[in-house]
Structures are given as structure tokens and as C-alpha cells.
Amino acid sequence: MKLVVDTHTHTYASGHAYSTLIENARLAKENGMKMFCTTDHAESMPGAPHFWFFSNQRVLPRFLEGVAVIRGVEANILNTQGEIDLPESSLKNLDWVIGSFHEPVFRPATKAEHTRALIAAIESGKVDALGHLGNPNFDFDFEAVIEKAAQHNVAIEINNTTLRGNSRVGSVERCHEIAQIAKAEGAFITSGSDAHFCADVGQLELVAELLDKVNMPSSQVITHSCKQFLDFLVLRGRGPIEEYSDLT
Template sequence: MLRIACDVHTHTLYSRHAYSTIEENVRAAREASLELLGSTDHFSRMVYAPRGTAGDERFDVRDYQYFLNYLCWPRTWREVSLVRGCEADIVDLDGHLFGWDVSVPEAINGYVYDKPQNLKERVFRESDYVIASVHDESICDGASVEHATQMYLNALKDPKVLILGHVIRSGVNFELDPVLDAVRESGKLVEINESTLADYPELVPAVKDLARRCAQKGVMVSTGSDSHISATIGRFERTRALLEEVDFPQELVATSSAETFLKAMRRAIA
């Protein structure tokens, strides 16, 4: 049986359309005999709407302070290694990630920074890794396949991006091979997303093709339940069955153990 010991795409109450606390997710990870849990709440407009008016949209760093206090999380909790991340939206065809253009002039306590920062930099600084995902495919409306492909290539260049999230579910028409080549060359990962397989059965053949192509090209994959409630943490029945069906190499599963995932993360992220 293919070994999967890490769930590195999960959500807590902070994502607002998810239902469990970080402790409930850790308990569930322990019950599922996981070695490592990655918590990756949405870093996105989905969480908080901008303030201000059209043409003068502003986001407040206080709404995102959940990410800024990651330091208080234990690295090992109930014998599960706990890593801190976020799932950041790709917000335009240039591959920018949410928060890149949001100025953060002050800290949550009102202290004015000597040097202005942006929200992406501030949140990414506290994150061990980032999943880059498309949740609004309209950003690619009217775009050529080449331009959409370049969007993913640009997103991959961000030093904190480790994983491209649910690319089959994104609804984006792009060239797979150049993106997989870039993933392999950068030592990063492509996700096989359990939620996609469970909720979008019509996409299973395309995910299978993605897995086969990763195997052929030597691209490492990550596994994520994309859990929005603790009951589905570490549930990889469909992912494991799909990978076994295509004879996916165990050595290309970055989430086969905590050690393997942490090595991949440290190798890919400066």
C-alpha cells in the first residue's frame, strides 16, 4: 500500500467556511496516525472583504493577525509535527499572490513601521510554506493558453510557494508540461487534492492524467485532504487508490513521511 503520512492542505475556523479549530485538527491527525499536519488557511479576499469604496479598496492587517501569531503554535503537538502555512490566491494573470499590493504601514498594535511593508510579505514571513491556488478562474477570462501557463510559472517563482494547489479544479486552461518542468526544476510540488476527487468525480480522469505525467517527469507530489472540518483530516482513500492505479512511485510522494516532506520543504524554500 502506498504510504501517505502527511496532510499538508487543511483549514481551520479562520477560513470562515471551515468548521474546526487547530486543536481539533491536530487531534484528528493523531487519530488518523499522521506524522505531520500542515495548516493552510485561506489568504484571500474570501476571508475578509476590503474596506473603503470602489477604487479605494483597503485591507486591514488586523483581519489577518491569525497568521502573524504562528510563533505560539507548538512544533510538535500530540506527537504530530505541525507546520504553518497558508493557501494564497493567485489574483491575476501575472501570477501575483493575494496581498502583494496591500500596503501595511503599521502593526496590529498601531506601531508605525519605519519601512512600509505589504500584506503578502508580512504573512509569508510567518509561514513555513505557501500553497498557491486559483479560486477565481475569471482572472483568466480571454487569456491565451500561453498567458495562463505563464501565470502559474510566475507564481512558482515566489520563494515561499512550495505547492501548486488543485490545478485541475482551477478551471484554467494551461499547458501542463511547462508547469511540471518548472516544478521539478525548482524542487517544488504539485498537489493531488482529495477534495477534488471526492466532490468533482468528472475531474478524476484529468487528475489521473496529472499523476501519470508527474510520474513520467519525476515531479514530486503532495497530498492534501483540503479538509474544512476535522472529520476529513488525513482521509486519502481516493488519492491513494488513484496513485496506486497509475503505479505512482513512492519516492515521488513528498508526503510519505514527515521527514520526507520537511526535507522537500527546506530544499525548495530559501
């Protein structure tokens, strides 16, 4: 599976990552990306920036090092009501919002509670994708959540860091099952490196391998081309980004 967009990357602003935005852009280009999303952690994570950091992303150039930059965030799902930790004033300045569970913010609970939180986050309309769902600490009803995501055009992330097996241990087989259900439900798939150091930006080889293994149609993979990703943002209600009108 050809992948040209990395939709999940962190800079040192996240508090536990180690590279700058320009370094990430440089490595995105070296690693074959045409576009990447900058998605630092929202403020409920220890060491993460204040919400003003995200509001001010409007000052970022649309291209760095010749690579298109999507302004985004990895927001925390806070509770079973599906609330996230970023106000509307910040969300309106962003192109892309991932909603994720993180142990320091949402204490792992029951399968039913995790399922309820994910469905509520989808229905809120505030998240464009659900991050690293393979984490066994946050078990959920795969079919119920993915069916709801398909209905609401919320993308399911396949996370390259997770697939390496040394983070969120126990996720790999779960990611294969999630991908198979997403294929059957017609849900959109997105690819994220979850890079916390610049060398990992655009490293999506394990995601591509998994998608090939389950015979995922490229039409469901929004990161297969820049145009597919931009069309997905419009489907999500975002306005067209004029600077990217020539990207294919």
C-alpha cells in the same frame, strides 16, 4: 502508497470551514497522520483572515495532540504575474505556502493566461506547492507547468476532496493525467485532504489510490514520510525545524 502528512487543511478561520486547530490535530492523529499543515485561506477569499493571522502563526506549538504541526497558508494566485495575497512579513513566519486558483479571486480566463499565471507563481519562489490543479475551470498546459514545477522544486498537489467528484466537478481524470505527467517529469507530489471539517483531516485514501494506479515512485511523494517532507522544505530554502529533528 503510504501517506503520513496532510499538507492542506482549513480551520474555521478560513470563513467557510468548521473546526478548530486542536480538533484538526485530534482527527489527524485518529486518521493516522504524523504531521499536518494548517493552511487557511489568505485574505482575498471572502471571509478569510487578515494577513496578521498568518504572521502570528509563530506562536503555534510544534505539536498538538502528539501530531507535528506545519505552519502554512493557502494563498491565492491573483493575476498572470503570479502574485499571491500575502506579504513577505507574513511569509517569513510560515513553513509552507500553497498557491491556488479560486474563482472569487481569479476569474477563470483562457488556458494561456492560466498557464502564464502558474508559471509566474512558480518562478516567483514564493509558493512551495500548487493546489487542486485538476479544476477544469482553470485549464492550463499540463506539460509546461509541471516541467517548470519540477525545475523549481515546487510540489504538485493531488487533492483528496477533488477526487471525491463533488467539488471542482470534472477534475478526476485530469488529476490522473497530471499525476502521470508529474511522474514522467520527476516532479514532487504532495497529498492534501483540503479538509474544511476536522473529520476529513488525514483522509487521503483517494490520493493514495491514484498514486498507486500510476505507479508513482515514493521518492517523488514528499508526504510518504515526515523526513521526506522536512527534507523538501530544506530543499525549498527553509531552515531545519529543530523540534522535528527526530521525526522519520
